Amino acid sequence: MKNVSTIKEVGENSTVMFGATNNSLNTSSIGTNNSILSGESERTLNKPTSNNGAVSSSNGSNTSSKLLKDLLESANNLPKPSNSDLGSIHLTLNELQWKSDSLRKRRDNDTNNFTKAHYLLASSGISAEDIENEINSIKLPSKALETQQTHNAISGNIDSYLDAKKDENILAAIEQSLLAASNDFNKFINENVSIDWKERRDELRTSIGLSSYKIEKPSTKPLKWNRNKPGDYKVLTPLTNQGSSLKNLTRDKFESYAQIIYQLNESRLENKFFPLAFSFEELTKSFSDLKARQVSEAWRIIIELTDEKSTKMKLEQSFFDLYQPDKPENLLVFKKQLLMKSRSYLEQQFYNYMDEIYTKDDKKEKYATPTNINKVSYFLEKIIKKNNANLFENTLNVNEVPLWALIFYLLRAGLYQDALSLTNQNKDLLNKLDKNFPVYLQKFIDNDCIGLPTDLSERMALEFNQQFSFINDDLKGSFDPYKYALFKVIGKCDLSRKKLPDEINLSIEDWLWFHLSIINEFNSNLYTTSTLVFENYTLENLQKKIIQLGPKKFNASSNNPFYLRALLLVGLYELSVQYTFEQINEYDAVHLAIGLCYYGLLRTRGSDVRDELIITSSHGSYEINFSRLLGAYTRFFKISDPKVASQYLILIAMSNGGKDEEQISKCHEALRELILVSREFNMLLGDLNQTNGNKIPGILEKQRALISLPNLNDFYQKIIESAAITCEEEGRTFDALLLYQLCQEYDTVVSLLNKLLGEILSSTELDKPLIDAGNYENIQGEKSPMNTIENNVILLAQHIMKMFSNNSFILDTINVSKKQTSDTLLSIVEIRNLFLNKNWNDVLKEIEKLDLIPVNTSCDLLEIRRLAEIVHNNLDDSLIRVIPSLLIMVLTSVSQLNYSILTKQYQILSNEKDEISRLKSIAKNCMIYAGIVQYKMPRETYSLLINLEASL
Template structure:
């Protein structure tokens, strides 16, 4: 900027001194004074502020003085000027006198210039005017460039330090309270989940695959081995689903992983899987849980009997008798309970109870019938009750028997001092008696026995006439189990939650045992339609909606996949498509979103989405191979909902090369060509003219020139693809590639060849002066990627002409041909300058100044 001021000052100084010579002696001193001021002003700094340059021409000073004079009242004195000039020794009257002398000198100069024009000195004036235009253009360009830089700095470095502080605090886990109601709180980037599109792109915070899990499946050999075992099962499970083979036993496959475990912690998981396997075939939780507990008990009895066989046939009754002898006898003829009803050496009520416990009501009925004569007087009607109970479809007493049994229970059994505790238990179970006290404290029961008794007392189909004290539903049972909590059940709490039908809480608790196992428990429950799934919420695993406990299934799978999405993207796909196991619109859309997120984060486009080879043939990736499991009707649907949406996301995030590949995979060939044209246009317009556009080491997947050359060949040669690309886009790409050739010739100083290439390109007027205006009118209608390269093309043309003329002038030979060549080149330059003048304000500001400087040197 300093050199620019010096140049302007030297340009103005001769004219000023010429005027001063024609003044009287008083004006000479004034001129000398103002010359000193002018020289002093050269040391003042020049800025790019809105004040403009400090060094001004006389005309500009006059113009500004007149503007300032209009703003000053006529009666205003010059008090402020006195203060300003006090230190310089100037009086205000001297300044006024000097200004008047200057004004009269300026008028004389104007008259002489006018006389010069009349005398035919027009060329001199035009030359001076041209110099002034050049200097003005340079000054303006420098000033505006500095101003643009200041604006850029202000826009890009004006940080919100409070926001940055909050972000840093949050990154260290320090919670920051958001001021939701503040008028300065920007909510413009918040976008709710749209069930139709499933898009969470506008939502702030982590994505579906960026949860709070710290699991690392590659941490050690044991974890990796378990991960791979589960992954192989999931892969085969998806294969079975895709082939519509319903024989795949998912839960039994998971059970096989725990068959040989001895750890009590993992024994919970094995029991849990067996409960799930039993429950998958039942729609009623109470029925399936009773059945499981009864089978479990009977299997236990069988194992005991096989180790301690007794006399007689191995019937169910004999096995239960053997169990009772082992558990209730303290000696050969002594029992743990003194008040047992013993018939023929058998505690008959205990035998009935444990036969019911083993799920053998028909065997229990036979025992009752065979021993009816041994029942006491108050028990004579029991055979009637029990027979009705066993033969009913739902193991419920008819209402006419319920009242009678309750009366007998309350009068003779409930408070009897010598009552057999197993008799009380049998009466309580078949008649649902005294539900205010559901426990049977006189009998030592295992956790499984205790759960079984509670399940036997549940009745969900309550009548409105049933008294409150007889109400006990599954919901009551569930609340009871949760109120006791895991501490009450030690290492049996997972089974308790599963047996009570609280599958969502069971998954949550399983995370405390092992995260990998918890995830696969959720998958199995979802596969069998046993999970209640919530809408996606980033920070909630369990929620309650209308009294129903729900689990965030997307979070379960997203968190798990986070640990191996980079190391094993194929396996990640197998898990993420399981989100669509829950056949709900939102879950299916979230499966698409999770897959798009996996694609964009891992960038494994070939593995996940496939590729299009050089012949234009599509080779599918793993996601497309699993298309049937994502409820996508056809390939077109897949390309739109997965690949193209991922491409749009990448485009929105400014990941141009990723979006380019994704649009290519989604077969949006016209969009691909548009992006390539944009990349190529940007590269050509922003790269210095003396720099190469690419090197032979460049990646053909990231360099726009190599991409464009490859694509234009495929898109033109493949008829089907060519039909799907607009002709204008293809023509633009071809033109830009020709510009690449020009830019390759130019740095190698092939002036003649480069100029010929520009002429062949036929974008700017060369020899036909009449077409210049037409070309200028067509300028605005050019493709924007070509349009932005016209300025550089003009500079290249003018530089080529300048260098060719210089070469001709430097040559030794003189001929008419040489002069004709130079004249021809100057005509081309003239056409270019006329064209540039017509589009001057549609080009960068500095371009026209550069062209003028080149033209001056011709």
């Protein structure tokens, strides 16, 4: 029976091969085994055997071989099963081995009569009885030995299966982690790095001696970081067209301006009147430089326009509705008011000039009485006549004073009633040619010096044409230029010529006053207008003329530059801010913009081109990028003086009437940037009582109504919580925790702490302390602790949870399960200290209290499964991460305790034997638990658990 034993041996070898085959090699392994079995069978069946063998001749071998071949061919002709459409079964080789053993046992217990199989074999010429006799003649091992071998094979195969399954899980986890890391890296590169491939191509062509597609090689780098990422702020950065600097801004000036801004915000908060323009005017006039004088005069113009000195009403946004370009009716009313106020300013300035000349001269006997008419008469004699002696040869004189010139300069000085009294006193002189002039002047004054009613305007125009229609440059000296000027100003006559005779030597201020006086666009039913385009003159026409002339014409006198004032006097407020920003200095431009914005005299917008100071709107009007202007200004002191910076940034929400959602959003964004970059959370947002967590509000919370967030929850959400989220995204964990506390998101605080504790406990080596108890020496040589709540998450978590526990209000807002998770994690911190100090029994006792690991020896399989289901279904991710370290601490403690008993010098006592049994039971439970949980632990961790258990 040598040949039979050989077949059995080959069968065993093939079985071994099945057991050792990998899942990934199922098909090829089975094919290999079949070929080995067939080949080896043929070889062994053809071998000569001993005389006592069952097969003794080659004929017998050939017959048997032929029978087996016929059997295989017949098997191919068997009918296909009806369930062939079920698909292939995907099992590993170990699973197939186990399944085949189960089927074999079932077959051994099955007593069914395979009659149909017998008939099928008989039809093919095979005797089933002969084959059965042959098989029964094979000597089988004893039943006990077979059972033991089967058990060993199954046990070995199960271990192999578990090892293979573990390897598969580890490889899948590693592959998933690598894929996620790759995707994250690619996403980060796409978002943060941009490469100009065309430019890179040109550089490569140039480097190898080929001509580039570009004419000139650019100086820019091909690799650059994208903007607008976390930490790249949008508002608190310089403007691209930075035309001036803050080098002249001393600390005293800075603090003086900041004090006014703070007082402004406090007054706004209390809804009180605040003289902003007057405050700035008082401050700037205290400086002696030329630029400061320009700005001081600018504030005087604003004071004149707003009547700030004479009113005690709150003036915030008082002109906003009138100044809107999309409301032409309101805008016309504003233009009229602007015209009157600007002329009044120029007239008062001229009067002060004449009065100063008059006062300085002690030898003015003829005009000793200080009346307005005497002052003007003195001015005519000492200034006008002195510069042009022949000017008054052909004029109407009153007491040797030219009447028309006297009336003109009375109007120029704003002395309208004096001019009217003088005219009425000299009616007899005027009766000849100009008897209607007193009427014209009276009606002009009655109509706020804007113009004449239509009928009088037409009559005065007719008289003008009769007297001056043929006037030209060749007729100089043949008419009175001041009478000509009065007809122009009062009657708006012949506006096709918007100039006065050259004999009247106009200063820049005189020129602007005259052009303001001949504007005739107001109220067509009452005031002078014309259907002819060239006979109309609007404020917009004057604005365009001033822009066309530019600063060079208006700043001809270096001691008295006038362009800034001209822009303000004609209502070009946005251009005045731009000019101040580029030509005077940045800080005055910022405060001028704030003042204009406060009164509603500045059109603002968060520009699409975010680095541009001024843009043109769809209405054709200018707009200032107010948020960027203030944000750029604070860049110099946002770190050193964040409180001051916050007061400026609050004002962004004031623009556009304080109701513009875009501007309010810009304000919130700017404040969040300030909070993040300055990290002055306590000053800006509030402080926390370190005992019970109660909050003391900061300056922004007190002034939240100024940024359109009167509701406290809205303030928390849009300012503090948004900043906290940004901190968390940027990895600024400690800042995020503090900000979440300040906005009373206590549940989020606990969640974040749990996440951080889980990361630290799972990533820190067990033989390393979580808190370094050492000290370090600072610059001053003082000893300070290495770890504090400012730099150690463990200490911070312990401090925060203790603080929360002292406040019942806070505890009520925290999710119970999150609080339990936090308590468990902090308990694990203490267990780690016990483990580090090698208190093995205490480690096991404390871990048992956690009710996470089956440390209790009374745990049966059901209890272990219950704990595993908690991990799968209910356990927080932070706790799941520390399960491996807990298992290692348990098995390490068990191993150490077991070793200490085994290495005792004397004989082990019975109670110590019980202890060893208990320790082994704990280790066994933990390994079963680890197998059920199937937690994706690192290979080293799992190997360590196995080695620790094996050492018992």
